[in-house]
Amino acid sequence: DGGITQSPKYLFRKEGQNVTLSCEQNLNHDAMYWYRQDPGQGLRLIYYSQIVNDFQKGDIAEGYSVSREKKESFPLTVTSAQKNPTAFYLCASSIDRGSSEQYFGPGTRLTVT
Amino acid sequence: AQTVTQSQPEMSVQEAETVTLSCTYDTSENNYYLFWYKQPPSRQMILVIRQEAYKQQNATENRFSVNFQKAAKSFSLKISDSQLGDTAMYFCAFMKGRNAGNNRKLIWGLGTSLAVNP
Numbered sequence: 726d727g728g729i730t731q732s733p734k735y736l737f738r739k740e741g742q743n744v745t746l747s748c749e750q751n752l753n754h755d756a757m758y759w760y761r762q763d764p765g766q767g768l769r770l771i772y773y774s775q776i777v778n779d780f781q782k783g784d785i786a787e788g789y790s791v792s793r794e795k796k797e798s799f800p801l802t803v804t805s806a807q808k809n810p811t812a813f814y815l816c817a818s819s820i821d822r823g824s825s826e827q828y829f830g831p832g833t834r835l836t837v838t
Numbered sequence: 839a840q841t842v843t844q845s846q847p848e849m850s851v852q853e854a855e856t857v858t859l860s861c862t863y864d865t866s867e868n869n870y871y872l873f874w875y876k877q878p879p880s881r882q883m884i885l886v887i888r889q890e891a892y893k894q895q896n897a898t899e900n901r902f903s904v905n906f907q908k909a910a911k912s913f914s915l916k917i918s919d920s921q922l923g924d925t926a927m928y929f930c931a932f933m934k935g936r937n938a939g940n941n942r943k944l945i946w947g948l949g950t951s952l953a954v955n956p
Contacts (some may be wrong), residue, residue, distance in 0.1 A: 765948065766948060767842075767929065767946030767947055767948050767949065768883075768929075768944070768946045770943050770944075773943075783943070784943075813881060815883060817883075822942075823936055823942075825871040825873075825888065825933050825936075826885060826888065827885075827944065828885070829882060829883035829884070830882070831880065831881070831882045832881050832882065832883075834881075
């Protein structure tokens with residue numbers, strides 16, 4: 726089955742630690758995205774990548790970093806510089822950056838205490 | 839800048855009945871896409887329906903249909919024969935058309951929480 730996987734579903738970290746969220750897709754999509762979702766707010770774009778070895782900042786990139794070494798993978802690192810890291814994180818992909826349809830993974834709930 | 843407004847934070851409907859969720863948007867673009875996404879309790883975001891602004895015909899996907907009013911910048915979602923599995927958050931979203939280039943992004947509303955009651 727083609728799709729997007731994110732692991733783990735729930736992640737807990739102590740304040741001051743960096744943590745990496747996994748996102749893998751086998752849809753052969755060129756473009757991938759990371760969103761953050763907070764209660765009462767819509768999704769906000771953190772980073773996106775149009776192609777391997779290329780990525781761009783979204784609206785709320787501060788305190789986050791990404792890499793895109795493989796087409797299938799787009800991991801997101803939440804660094805200790807992110808002031809409010811506790812949130813639900815969604816990864817998505819689309820055929821290419823020009824495509825209007827994005828497909829989402831199941832998400833990771835990160836709790837930092 | 840584009841904005842998307844969903845004026846109904848919460849709604850409820852009885853099973854088998856019809857419900858309409860509202861969405862309005864603001865843009866100066868002529869070519870764009872509009873979407874409804876569903877986020878059930880599992881929290882996975884699922885695309886329900888997509889509308890291209892240049893198409894006058896309203897999009898339909900089984901029990902889901904939209905009422906797209908371009909002049910009024912309105913994009914409502916109608917769910918017919920509501921089922922318990924339709925219980926979810928519903929998000930309206932906007933994206934500029936392809937002629938705006940590749941640096942486009944989804945602009946999201948804050949969502950409407952829909953409860954389908956047995």
